[in-house]
Amino acid sequence: MSWKAVLFDMDGVLIDSEEYMAKTGVRALKKYGIEAKESDFAEFVGCGENRYVGGVAEKYGVPYRTEMKEYLYQCYGEHVKEEANIPDGVLDVLHTLRSRGYKLAVCSSADRVKVLMNLAAIGAEEFRTFLAGIVTGVLEHVLDVRSGKLKPEEASELDDATVRTLAQILMDEHEKIRLDLKGCGPKPGPELVDEIKRNLPALFRDLPEGTDAGNPRALMVHAARVFLREIYSMIRSAAKEGDDLSVESLKIRIDRVAAVWAERFLGDSLGEAPSKTDEGEAR
DSSP: OOOOEEEEOTBTTTBBOHHHHHHHHHHHHHTTTOOOOGGGGGGGTTSOHHHHHHHHHHHTTOOOOHHHHHHHHHHHHHHHHHHSBOOTTHHHHHHHHHHTTOEEEEOOSSOHHHHHHHHHHTTTTHHHHHHHHHHHHHHHHHHHHHHTSSOHHHHHHHHHHHHHHHHHHHTTOOSSOOOOOTTSSOOTTHHHHHHHHHHOGGGGSSOOTTOOTTOHHHHHHHHHHHHHHHHHHHHHHHHHTTOOOSTTTTHHHHHHHHHHHHHHHHSOOOSSOOOOOOHHHHO
């Protein structure tokens, strides 16, 4: 039998968050006049967050309200990266499985919001955040051109610099910036290029003339430029639909592009490569 995927439980496997969760529960329930103890939560571990919070509240004679759980998550998210414990070896295991081509997934009875917070704590969201920063920067260049702060040719030069810088970072060749995927993907460099080839082979089927198909650095520059073109495609679509072209208004679109490309770089194949678009039209 050939194994293709590995499924993980969350709490107690990828991250030990129960002690911090209990501390957070004590803090959260104080808002509702409940002076709980950390030990009060022990009997409700694994029962889901409604019962986890509600069971303790009811022990103190206070009816459970959904807002209690919502406030618990608010408190939990503030410090989970610093307070929750990542067991020794977890990041190494994740990296090893990723590098060997296994698909990874989390199975948990916890609410999705808590799962996402925990994944962020072990670094699974940081690459997506990094890419969202690239998308935001390109959008800001477009806005500067439209407001007259930048000339189109200056924006083009900045775009070229963005492509070069992104490729250098992804190849682990940048002098100052190091991308730490914390076990959530392949190592930056040729290994990352190989992953992109597996995830999105269509990206490299029609390389620009003169591109060395055997040169990982050249392929990464090409991938970075296609990423840039898709950013402009997103901006053009937003403009055509009448959206306000501001970072705040386009946050959902920005996050979507970043999420798609995070998976193209590190995760599942998402089909054909995007078609070419004219970056200048977006400006």
